[in-house]
Amino acid sequence: MKKPLLILIIPFLSFGQGWEQIFGANTTGSGYYGTSAQQVQDGGYIVCGGTHFTQSVLFGMTPSDICIFKTDSNGEEQWSKTFGSEYWDGNEYWDFGKSIQQTTDGGYVIAGYVNGFGMGGGNAYLLKVDNNGEEQWSQIFDFGIAEAVQQTTDGGYIITGYDSSDIYLLKTDENGEQQWSQTFEESFNDRAMFVQQTTDGGYIMTGCTSVINSLGNATTDIYLAKINANGEQQWSQIFGGPGNDKAHCVQQTTDGGYIITGEDEEDIYNPANDFWVANTDVYLIKTNELGQEEWAQRFGEAGNDGGRSVQQTSDGGYIIAGYVAPGENQNSNIYLLKTNDNGEEQWSQTFGGAGDETAQSVQQTSDGGYIIAAHTSTTNNISNGVYLIKTDAQGNTPSTNITETPTTNKSLIKKIDVLGREATNKGFQLHIYDDGAVEKKYIIK
Template identity: 30%
Template sequence: MKTVSVSMALMFTLLFITSFADNSSNIDIRGKKLSVFVEMEKNSFSLINFEKNTWSKTLGKFLFPDLGNDVEQTRDGGYIIAGMTILPLSLEVGGWLIKLNENGIKEWDRVFRNIDNLIGVEVLSDGYVVAGNGKKGDIEIIKMDEMGNVVWNKSFGGKYLDIIKSCGCIKRTENGCIILVTSWSFSNNKGADLWLIKIDENGNEEWNRTYGKAKEADIGYQVIESNDEGYIIVGQSFNLSAPEYGLIMKVDENGNEKWSIRTGYSIFSVESAGNSSYIATGSKWIKENIDYALLLLKFNEKGEIKWIKMFGSKDSDDAGYFIIHADGGSYIICGNSDYRGDNNIWLLKIDENGNEKWSKIYGKRGWDMGRCIKQTYDGGYIIVGETTQFPWMFFPYRLNLWIIKTDENGEVSLLKSFLRNQSET
């Protein structure tokens, strides 16, 4: 009787803290020692499957939003996360850097008061470099050691507002980093330009280039190294004649533009596909359904589009936000699917020709968003974003940072299975 009471109390507590939906597997954990470990510390919830090392974790505070923008696996097998938090006493927004171990348990965190939001993080041989949006309208690039202590801090900015939009806007290179900035002008018929900055390992600028047109706002989302030592940039452009269209640009190793193309759809992320080609993802408006579909397109080194494919369903707004290499020439897209107001994380695996291999949805009622995904050392995936916490209908802006570790097939331990088996004890 006592065991049943304890189990029921645990079930109620878990249901109150969070819910996790993934109907793709049916795990029986009875009789498996330490197969599932539930950790509840202040302002966080974890569910861990030690057999496959998959888990789901939320981090944050009651009532105040906390966001995750980027994640990288560290050299010790843990994870480093860049995001945003609000300090509860001062209500001050700050950039948030969190170090987790391999099971998602927090080891340490740092809050940067000179930054509104940490957008990107890269792992170095001796620490980390992070990029964020500073409180004075500039971008901040910070080098830290492996314990999060600041080594140097560099600011880059112009007269007006300069921001970094997504985790793909900072990329570690052989001898430094390349940073993609959206630079707002507000004068001389200018809206926003793309600003590419190359820095060395000490944060010193090597060169910078600006790209843009009058009466046009260009937003940068990702920069990657091209197959010939240059760079590929993707983003969006806005003007009066075409309210929104995608932008793909190729520049050489010194940032000089070689070509650019505009498309009739949004592009948020790009990945090298070998054989001098690339695969990008984004979204496209389907006029007849009045919905957005997740978009995939393949283009070559000259900017020639080879194919376009779309994924989605009627009555849902779908988009792909980040794409990475997977095993055997496959690719993983982290996106979202908004069905009648409930936004969920969508993980899609495709082959080299854009054909679907499998698809997973993570989330519940309310808002769940995946902003970045990386492959882990064990062949699985790590996703970071945010989720609304229970009861979302009373506190719709109560967002917590959400990080999910999956196996190679996108599977995660089921909270539903854990609760079901505990209730049968």
């Protein structure tokens, strides 16, 4: 039996650049959500998001805290931190981290929101921590949600987000003190999801805005705006069709243009039920330096699919992360898509199990692979966890299946890791059964 087992282990080890880790998932109804990840100076990774607890005394709501995980290059946790506000009577409320970046001093800056300040809803939040995750300072701003943050070339920070109807863009100094802010109102329901400083010292921002389509219905279109260094709009562009279209990420490209990803909605006729169903696709748009469309591509499966993060890769192409659902009303899986410089698909990968998984960010790593931040739910959506995935240059990891228990009646006789050692903890394992079968599994405990 040793010989066949060795043959099975070798291909499992061949994907040495890839791994998958889940943080915070359990079976108590609580869990964690991952929203943003980045490779950092020591070769490890930083990821942020939010915790999620089962109940709250206040109004019966489910509170959360901002969470940060730091890992080594293999995805093993080195430390984790949580940060949260308290409501006026001492009860925890809903706080969430949406974006994280390593700063030039080796620490980290996190943008998100806290709801514990003000009865009317959330407030945008900016948090600075040192390289060990210890808080250095925090700032609260008078708008609803901060979706993205980036350190600027002067050492300060640019933040974008929105409240109930308007887009906000806010610039701070290195201590998070506000220098200026601008409000943008294209329509009655606008949202900004991402901002990046551009090579001219200004900013590119994307999100969505409400429009009235040709049928007289209110829908959303993709919004792209170029802002100068003082926060003044230079131009804006709208993209979309008759359905609800949204952008989640934009990056300036090496030719001075921009690449955008999000969701494009269209109505698809369902002959079995004799009605039209609104389905979304992953949407990829390339523009020139003035935001004028050069090309657009759509990707996905039969269900609702979407792009959440995009980056230009070292070969001039693009990597997109998001989600795909194989059919109508089915749970989604994480979707990783690589294209060439014209947006034509080169390869794609999916990750996930029986629960619901969505990728929120992707970045090319120093070895040519990719790091993905996502959230995952266990079977029957009992619990959620931060899902951190490291792939090789082709999007491969040791396994893409998440299972918790054997799926047949055969008897399990041994659990080993990829080196043949007895495995008792969570993570990737080889399960050997009495009928000779060997299965790769990811165990969540």
